[in-house]
Amino acid sequence: MKAIVWQGANRVGVETVPDPTLLLPTDAIVRVTSTAICGSDLHLLDGVIPSMEKGDILGHEFMGEVVEVGRDVRRLKVGDRVVVPFNISCGVCDPCRRGLFSACDNSNPNHRMAEALYGGVSGGGLFGYSHMYGGYAGGQAQYVRVPFADVGPHKIESDLRDEQVLFLTDIFPTGYQAAEQCGIVPGRDVVAVFGAGPVGQFAARSAQMLGAAHVIVIDRVPERLAMAEAAGCQVINYEQEDVLVALRESTGGRGPDHVIDAVGMEAHGHGPGALVDTAKQRLKLSFDRITALRWALLSCAKGGTVSLPGVYGGLIDKVPMGAAFAKGLTFKMGQTHTHRHIAPLLSRIEAGEIDPSFVITHRASLDDAPELYKTFRDKQGGCIKVVLNPWA
Numbered sequence: 001m002k003a004i005v006w007q008g009a010n011r012v013g014v015e016t017v018p019d020p021t022l023l024l025p026t027d028a029i030v031r032v033t034s035t036a037i038c039g040s041d042l043h044l045l046d047g048v049i050p051s052m053e054k055g056d057i058l059g060h061e062f063m064g065e066v067v068e069v070g071r072d073v074r075r076l077k078v079g080d081r082v083v084v085p086f087n088i089s090c091g092v093c094d095p096c097r098r099g100l101f102s103a104c105d106n107s108n109p110n111h112r113m114a115e116a117l118y119g120g121v122s123g124g125g126l127f128g129y130s131h132m133y134g135g136y137a138g139g140q141a142q143y144v145r146v147p148f149a150d151v152g153p154h155k156i157e158s159d160l161r162d163e164q165v166l167f168l169t170d171i172f173p174t175g176y177q178a179a180e181q182c183g184i185v186p187g188r189d190v191v192a193v194f195g196a197g198p199v200g201q202f203a204a205r206s207a208q209m210l211g212a213a214h215v216i217v218i219d220r221v222p223e224r225l226a227m228a229e230a231a232g233c234q235v236i237n238y239e240q241e242d243v244l245v246a247l248r249e250s251t252g253g254r255g256p257d258h259v260i261d262a263v264g265m266e267a268h269g270h271g272p273g274a275l276v277d278t279a280k281q282r283l284k285l286s287f288d289r290i291t292a293l294r295w296a297l298l299s300c301a302k303g304g305t306v307s308l309p310g311v312y313g314g315l316i317d318k319v320p321m322g323a324a325f326a327k328g329l330t331f332k333m334g335q336t337h338t339h340r341h342i343a344p345l346l347s348r349i350e351a352g353e354i355d356p357s358f359v360i361t362h363r364a365s366l367d368d369a370p371e372l373y374k375t376f377r378d379k380q381g382g383c384i385k386v387v388l389n390p391w392a
């Protein structure tokens, strides 16, 4: 089959690789009909996540048709159309039972690898996301093996198009969880979202769905700000305005009640400036790149929540903890517990509350993916979200 594989820092390619097979009785094989490139893939692309191996298949946002099931799979059958959460979860361990699906104890045999590489412990397994997260082959491919097939995949039984449900695999739940965990008081609270990438777009719209009185989105890319503005958000271009002053002025001096950091540790984006030689330099660079996190902590109103869907790893230096302490802020962060959001968010899509396809700017085949990784990384040509058809 055809797949997108990691070939080294800043090199992805299309290769012909063996088709996946069932390895465990609880596995299914899915024929991928749509898959997407995520901001999280950029951390792999530039080599910031240090446990990729050449030939690893990328991709964690995908959906498709079940073509084979292991003998212990009960809920799925061949022919089912499914969206698959980017996290792999067993469904029965203590974290899974508590709804903390991304912290599954049983899906990542390598979870201690992060300790040596990165100064932490990584959570459960992820599709297409390095050996630190289990080394599972990803879904930017024609077929993918899906472990714990009775737990993750969610059947789509309505006639919604792939593009309307694909983002239930990650960025819609991620943006939604980021907003939900702020505890927004409907009709009262102002929410600021740093980063108008795909995650920021869904965080902003989710804050609106949850009743935020006003949503302010901060970025520097005009097309991304325009997309947020079209949804009724106020926007701030941080290259043109002093962000902290603008946020204070927009909130009667108190600051946004909650702040979402949908940027993560490469706060100045990827692109040529991000290219450095060694893993050590890369980590050093990432420590210097937490502007959005600093702005979030400095701007947030007293008693507010700073919610971090943006990815952080390793050690982060020069965090204004004094401001956070003085204002009594709450931090919420982590990988999204995608499984628990799929059914309720699918209901919202079916009810016409939101059509997630608004975020798509580029549609392409797997053959075009290597070029589009760069277009997406460099935010060229108005690129916000790329969807790939593995059979085109």
Ligand code: NAD
Pocket (backbone or CB within 6 Å): 038, 039, 040, 041, 042, 043, 170, 171, 174, 194, 195, 196, 197, 198, 199, 200, 218, 219, 220, 221, 224, 238, 262, 263, 264, 265, 266, 267, 268, 269, 291, 292, 308, 309, 310, 311, 334, 335, 336
């Ligand atoms: P993206 O790279 O397309 O978007 C990031 C945006 O942040 C860009 O538009 C960039 O211009 C903007 N930006 C950079 N520095 C900024 C600053 N200082 N202030 C304001 N904006 C700034 O990525 P994405 O797909 O939207 O993902 C965003 C983050 O969310 C990434 O870190 C990604 O890994 C993470 N993510 C986390 C989860 C999770 O489970 N928590 C899931 C998916 C993605």
Ligand code: ZN
Pocket (backbone or CB within 6 Å): 038, 039, 040, 041, 060, 061, 086, 170, 171
């Ligand atoms: Zn993703």
